[in-house]
Amino acid sequence: MTGRAAVLAGLGVYAPPKVVTNDDLAADLDTSDEWITTRTGIRERRVADADLATTDLATEAGARALKSAGVDQVDAVLLGTTTPDRICPASAPEVATRLGLTHAAACDVSAACTSFVYGLANGTGLIAAGIAERVLVIGAETIFRFMDPQDRTTSVLFGDGAGAAVLRAGRPDEPGALGPFDLGSDGSLADMLAVDAGGSRLWGPDIPREAHFLRMDGREVYRHAVQRMVASSQQVLDRLGWGIEDVDRLVGHQANARILEAVGQRLGVPAERCHINVGRYGNTSAASIPLALGDAELAAGQRVLLTAFGAGFTWGSTALVWPHIDVI
Ligand code: ACO
Numbered sequence: 001m002t003g004r005a006a007v008l009a010g011l012g013v014y015a016p017p018k019v020v021t022n023d024d025l026a027a028d029l030d031t032s033d034e035w036i037t038t039r040t041g042i043r044e045r046r047v048a049d050a051d052l053a054t055t056d057l058a059t060e061a062g063a064r065a066l067k068s069a070g071v072d073q074v075d076a077v078l079l080g081t082t083t084p085d086r087i088c089p090a091s092a093p094e095v096a097t098r099l100g101l102t103h104a105a106a107c108d109v110s111a112a113c114t115s116f117v118y119g120l121a122n123g124t125g126l127i128a129a130g131i132a133e134r135v136l137v138i139g140a141e142t143i144f145r146f147m148d149p150q151d152r153t154t155s156v157l158f159g160d161g162a163g164a165a166v167l168r169a170g171r172p173d174e175p176g177a178l179g180p181f182d183l184g185s186d187g188s189l190a191d192m193l194a195v196d197a198g199g200s201r202l203w204g205p206d207i208p209r210e211a212h213f214l215r216m217d218g219r220e221v222y223r224h225a226v227q228r229m230v231a232s233s234q235q236v237l238d239r240l241g242w243g244i245e246d247v248d249r250l251v252g253h254q255a256n257a258r259i260l261e262a263v264g265q266r267l268g269v270p271a272e273r274c275h276i277n278v279g280r281y282g283n284t285s286a287a288s289i290p291l292a293l294g295d296a297e298l299a300a301g302q303r304v305l306l307t308a309f310g311a312g313f314t315w316g317s318t319a320l321v322w323p324h325i326d327v328i
Contacts, residue, residue: 009323011165013295014060015159021033021043041276042282044279046161046281060162066166074136074166079109115285116290118314118316140287141161157283176323180318192224195214197211226262226266242319249273254288303319
């Protein structure tokens with residue numbers, strides 16, 4: 001590989017302190033710790049207090065990533081989120097300003113649970129094109145509040161959190177260089193996983209209550225998530241010329257432990273190399289990959305495969321050799 005690459009220079013993670021366990025949810029909902037743990041692997045999730053919005057979590061994770069990278073300025077901030085503070089404006093400019101990034105371009109990246117991987121790809125593009133030397137890519141969500149508290153099929157699955165990465169211009173053969181990327185989408189399945197209200201199609205005072213909450217066809221999402229993450233991962237491996245034995249760690253979007261186990265099995269990655277932290281955080285959507293990278297205890301030199309799938313549908317994968325960085 002030749003040319004300019006985007007290199008991972010720092011990683012920061014933040015989850016709000018409030019823990020909501022399965023038993024806490026079962027106190028008000030017809031569900032149980034046993035059902036949730038068996039079907040999803042989720043034991044607890046973090047939930048942001050009502051006075052915290054996505055920019056608050058994103059700013060904290062962004063500050064930690066800047067510290068991890070040892071930099072105080074970047075050229076662009078890309079905020080991956082499904083739960084921006086407002087429909088307009090985007091949340092990234094506010095985060096950039098609060099971080100003191102006075103000269104940074106800033107915009108949101110909206111690809112649901114794939115947003116962080118799409119953000120990494122967009123950041124890589126800005127760097128490769130010479131538009132930016134450094135990019136801060138954030139994934140942050142306050143998604144728990146978008147669950148209907150009366151809907152046990154969704155409210156047990158999600159949690160809040162944030163993670164952020166600083167990318168810098170570098171060489172493709174350096175540890176930390178990202179790529180190649182495989183990205184895809186299928187809008188014909190948009191209806192499978194959606195929040196219907198608040199956009200231009202359903203707006204105004206007469207919207208039914210349920211339209212403000214996330215709804216999902218769980219079985220279809222499950223099926224497509226496994227298929228797409230496997231095929232997308234394989235694309236990246238093929239382009240790199242890596243075999244499965246070359247993958248030291250598979251860090252997938254943390255939707256559900258069963259999905260991640262199925263992806264690992266179909267790819268042939270042994271279970272001990274598949275990092276799963278969904279038990280502690282639930283599905284944090286755009287934040288899940290950076291949160292998972294944050295506690296995977298990766299060692300410099302390990303070859304890491306990232307893969308994600310989300311509403312849209314969208315999917316994306318990439319890989320890197322883990323660099324010497326301190327996660328904060
Ligand atoms: N507690 C108790 N019972 C429940 C709950 C719950 N929280 N949720 C559903 N059930 C019941 C259902 O009502 C159903 O009851 P019935 O047989 O009487 O009708 C029964 O459990 C089985 O329901 P299924 O939907 O068939 O359960 P399944 O084994 O498919 O598991 C799940 C459901 C966990 C949602 C699964 O389909 C799944 O993991 N899907 C993927 C969805 C996902 O992870 N989405 C995350 C967002 S998308 C993304 O990030 C990619």
